[in-house]
Amino acid sequence: MVNMGVKILLVAFALIGAFVPVAFSLVATPESPEAAVTIESSAGTFVAKYPGAKSLNSVDCAGEYALKCADCRNIAVCAGEKAPLAIKSCSNFNPAKPYCVNGACSSTVAPDTGVCAAEFRCSSEGYFPHPNDCSKYYFCDKVNGNAYEYSCGENRVYLSRQKSCTNRTNETECETINCQDSPNSFVHYGPHLAYYAFCSSEAGRKETVVYKCPDEDTSEFDMETLSCVYRCPAEGRHFNPSSCASFYECYRSGLEYQAIRWSCPMGFHYNTLLQRCEPGPCQAA
DSSP, X not given: OOOHHHXXXXXXXXXXXXXXXXXXXXXXXXXXXXXXXXXXXXXXXXXXXXXXXOOGGGSOOTTOOSEEESSSSEEEEOOSSSSOSEEEEHHHHOTTOOEEETTEEESSOOTTTOSOEESOXXXXXXXXXXXXXXXXXXXXXXXXXXXEEEEOOTTEEXXXXXXXXXXXXSGGGOOOOOOTTOTXXXXXXXXXXXXXEEEXXXXXXXXXXXXXOSSTTTEEEETTTTEEEEOOSSSEEEEOTTOTTEEEEXXXXXXXXXXXXXXXXXXXXXXXXXXXXXESSOOOO
16 A cells, blocks of 8 residues: 555655656655755655755645645645645746745745845855846845845846846846856856856756855956956956055056966055055054
8 A cells, every 4th residue: 555645745746747757765854944845756866955945844734645845945845744745845846936925936035025035145244146137136135145136027137237227228237147158167247257067967957156256346256266366457456355465566467457366465455545565554444
C-alpha cells in the first residue's frame, strides 16, 4: 500500500508542474541557516539549496494534507505531520509564477502581503539592478540578507547610477545582464561598470549573482584583474575613497585616463581642499 504522504507528494508535484521519477525518496536536512531539500531518485540525487529559504521546521503542517504557502515565494507539501514533506520555491517550477498565494504558485503577489522578499542573492547592502528586467530593481538590507523587489512601472527603466526610475524613450535605455554566452564567468552590467555579475551554470541550474564595487561612483570592475579598480573622473589629484592617507594622480593616455596611487608619509593624511598631504590623522567628513 502506498503511503499517504507519498500520494500527497505525487499529486502536489504534479499540480505545480514538476517532473517526479517513478522511484524516489525524499529527505530533508534539519533546520539550518541555508535550508536544503534532497531528492534521491533513479536518475540520481538532487540537492536544492537556496539562501534565506524556509527550513522544514519553520512551517506547521500538523493535520493538513494539502499544499500550503511557507511564505510569499515558497510552497510546502503537507502530509499530516507537523513538518512538511518538502518546501520548494515557486520560481524553480515556473519563473513566470514566482509567488505563492493560497497554496498555489501565482504570477502576482497576494494583495495583503506587502513587499515580498525576493529570491535574489544579496552580495552586499544597497540597491541592485534586476539582472533580466530593466524596469525592476532590488534593495538588500545586508550581505546574505533579504532582497526586496521594486518595479518602476510600465514604460519606465531603472537607472543604476542615479538609483531611481525614469521614463523609457528608446530600446537602448533598457540595460540587463547577458549570461547567455558567458557560462561560469563574469560579465559587466551595461555601461555602469561598477556593477557586474557572475553567470553560474552548474548541473543544469543557472543563477546570475550580481555584485557592485564598494564605491560605485569612483570605481569599476576590471575583467583582467577580476577586481574593482579606481576610475579617474578627470585629470589631476583625487581623494582615495578607500584610504584617507593616499590619493590618486590621474593623467590622460590616449582616449582614456590612467591612475597612479600615491601614499602620504606615515602620520599624514590627504587634504582634498589643498590637494596635498598634511600632518595629522584623517579629518572627519
